[in-house]
Amino acid sequence: MIRKELVAASAEPLVLSLLSKGESYGYAIIQEIKARSDGKLNWTDGMLYPVLHRMEHRGLIKSRWGESGTGRKRKYYSLKKDGKTAMVRHHEQWSLVHSVLAGLRKEKYV
Amino acid sequence: MFDLEKSIADWRKQMLAAGIKTPVPLEELEIHLRDDIEQRTKSGSDEQAAFAAAVQKIGLGCTLRNEFQKIEPARGSRRIYLFLEIWFLASTLMIPLVTVGQAFFVKDGAFSDMTFGQRIASLAAALSFSLLAWGGRCGFEKFPRLRTHQFRNAIFIPVLLLIIGNILILPHCSLTEAKMAVISLFWVLVPMGILIGWSWGFAATARKEATMSGLSAGRR
Numbered sequence: 312m313i314r315k316e317l318v319a320a321s322a323e324p325l326v327l328s329l330l331s332k333g334e335s336y337g338y339a340i341i342q343e344i345k346a347r348s349d350g351k352l353n354w355t356d357g358m359l360y361p362v363l364h365r366m367e368h369r370g371l372i373k374s375r376w377g378e379s380g381t382g383r384k385r386k387y388y389s390l391k392k393d394g395k396t397a398m399v400r401h402h403e404q405w406s407l408v409h410s411v412l413a414g415l416r417k418e419k420y421v
Numbered sequence: 422m423f424d425l426e427k428s429i430a431d432w433r434k435q436m437l438a439a440g441i442k443t444p445v446p447l448e449e450l451e452i453h454l455r456d457d458i459e460q461r462t463k464s465g466s467d468e469q470a471a472f473a474a475a476v477q478k479i480g481l482g483c484t485l486r487n488e489f490q491k492i493e494p495a496r497g498s499r500r501i502y503l504f505l506e507i508w509f510l511a512s513t514l515m516i517p518l519v520t521v522g523q524a525f526f527v528k529d530g531a532f533s534d535m536t537f538g539q540r541i542a543s544l545a546a547a548l549s550f551s552l553l554a555w556g557g558r559c560g561f562e563k564f565p566r567l568r569t570h571q572f573r574n575a576i577f578i579p580v581l582l583l584i585i586g587n588i589l590i591l592p593h594c595s596l597t598e599a600k601m602a603v604i605s606l607f608w609v610l611v612p613m614g615i616l617i618g619w620s621w622g623f624a625a626t627a628r629k630e631a632t633m634s635g636l637s638a639g640r641r
Binding site: 357360365368 | 445446448450452453455456457478479480484485488491492499629
């Protein structure tokens with residue numbers, strides 16, 4: 312299981328990256344992340360919504376109410392221009408952390 | 422006999438009691454809960470077990486309320502920023518309009534004796550104000566050196582000197598009222614344009630940077 316601090320820190324870049332593929336809603340976002348991480352990134356479902364609302368207030372994403380195929384109301388989120396910029400920054404920062412970590416790991420086994 | 426609708430209604434009451442606000446957050450959480458229950462029952466769980474698992478997975482009302490409450494300061498700062506934007510916009514529009522209105526249409530006071538050239542000069546002063554304000558707003562981001570260097574703060578010194586100069590020097594000059602009005606307009610509007618443009622650009626850039634780094638949203 313991944314530590315909760317890392318789960319919290321990765322929530323924003325993951326949501327932004329996921330929304331860059333198209334609009335989505337809370338439940339689908341959680342299922343997608345769960346599937347992509349083989350269930351290892353396990354969010355407390357309700358905690359996603361404050362994250363989404365906060366990102367919306369910061370102008371990174373926008374939302375609209377719509378209906379699912381079964382007629383259930385859904386709140387769809389999509390990326391805004393500032394969200395795309397924030398996503399690029401996140402990718403750069405996480406790539407940097409990853410490359411430093413990978414480099415150190417490589418040195419350890421040389 | 423388990424009643425799903427009654428259980429969901431009870432869960433809603435618990436969430437409301439914990440301080441989860443309606444309509445949006447609670448409605449969204451309920452939709453999520455129903456989606457999860459539906460998915461679990463499709464996978465073979467009975468309704469009661471699916472409901473219990475979905476409620477546990479969605480989390481405690483008090484924990485969610487605390488997370489939602491962290492958004493409130495960000496909402497407040499957003500409103501303040503919006504107010505500032507409106508104020509800046511209004512001032513860059515209203516000040517030139519009032520000046521031009523006085524120079525061209527008011528028939529008494531200092532403006533009444535103005536020649537056509539002096540009226541045009543008043544218009545130029547008003548336009549300089551708007552250009553400087555908008556230039557500061559749009560150009561602030563383009564000059565990172567100005568933002569990071571201490572020089573950016575020194576911009577206030579010449580502006581202050583201009584204002585003080587206006588108060589101290591102008592009354593001692595023997596000029597006609599109309600000439601005095603034109604000079605005063607330049608002397609007041611140009612520094613004001615610089616100040617407003619600088620403040621506006623600084624506020625907009627600071628907000629953008631805070632948005633990007635997540636500092637404005639009361640993040641942990």
